[in-house]
């Protein structure tokens with residue numbers, strides 16, 4: 001009986017490894033460059049489309065490798081133009097990514113994990129068990145899919161990327177960084193890292209590691225409270241990765257990258273809507289140059305969390321502005337299709 005060999009995902013290979021594969025198989029190293037271009041720049045889904053490569057070589061590839069390309073299973077469009085993709089992976093798991101259009105920009109919000117291992121009480125994704133990390137090519141493919149949609153529906157390429165979909169990007173550190181490398185490299189999409197934002201719930205060790213690598217993309221931190229007791233009650237992992245550790249990591253980040261930090265912050269009724277909460281946020285912002293995005297809460301059914309009233313938001317804005325801290329109030333997009341922050345939970 002023929003032994004079934006598990007074929008390798010060809011996009012896990014670097015360009016050098018691919019060149020070496022061809023040399024080892026009696027071909028020219030240059031063949032590796034041709035195939036690499038098909039895989040990354042031309043987003044080939046099969047070996048058969050690689051028309052400048054002989055049938056024999058394509059057969060060699062087919063017998064050794066697979067291309068684990070994602071498949072956009074379902075597209076939902078919101079009345080505000082937001083598009084949500086349900087993305088099927090090669091092992092039939094599903095993640096979501098979102099295209100957010102504004103007048104001048106198209107932003108892709110991409111997932112980094114299937115589910116999430118963190119337990120933020122207000123986030124729909126936290127209710128899904130973390131199944132696995134996404135591979136770099138699966139992250140890259142989500143971006144390419146949204147770039148194509150942006151060209152198709154809005155007649156312009158993708159302009160920005162935020163890692164604010166499902167999962168905690170810093171818990172899938174290596175693959176997220178590899179994906180960003182590919183997105184920013186000329187052999188990939190050639191996008192500027194300045195247009196990419198990685199959003200983390202705050203994993204101090206990984207923030208420091210990123211700082212050491214002097215990455216060029218932006219960092220956003222989902223803070224939601226600058227008081228340990230309150231933060232731990234809504235983001236339980238804060239018990240072990242507390243605000244003092246986070247603060248130290250962020251100071252280190254700034255010292256290395258000189259890149260201002262964005263804090264994502266939702267104000268909830270009765271949880272963090274008092275003057276004391278706003279004052280604590282101001283204190284926290286003092287440790288490193290930063291700005292605050294006050295984001296609207298997107299309800300996820302159980303009623304435990306409610307968006308604070310406008311007066312509380314105004315109090316936050318006034319408190320921050322008085323201390324010279326830049327603050328923006330963000331409206332949600334794509335709520336009618338469950339595509340807004342924290343609503344991604346494969347409810348299709």
Ligand code: SAH
Pocket residue numbers: 122123124163164165166167168169199200201202220221222264265266295296297298299300341342343
């Ligand atoms: N794990 C990463 C990225 C995913 S969450 C992180 O925590 O940053 C993306 C953003 O949506 C975060 O700022 C998160 O705090 C916020 N968010 C989660 N649930 C939300 C909800 N129900 N309403 C509004 N924002 C939410």
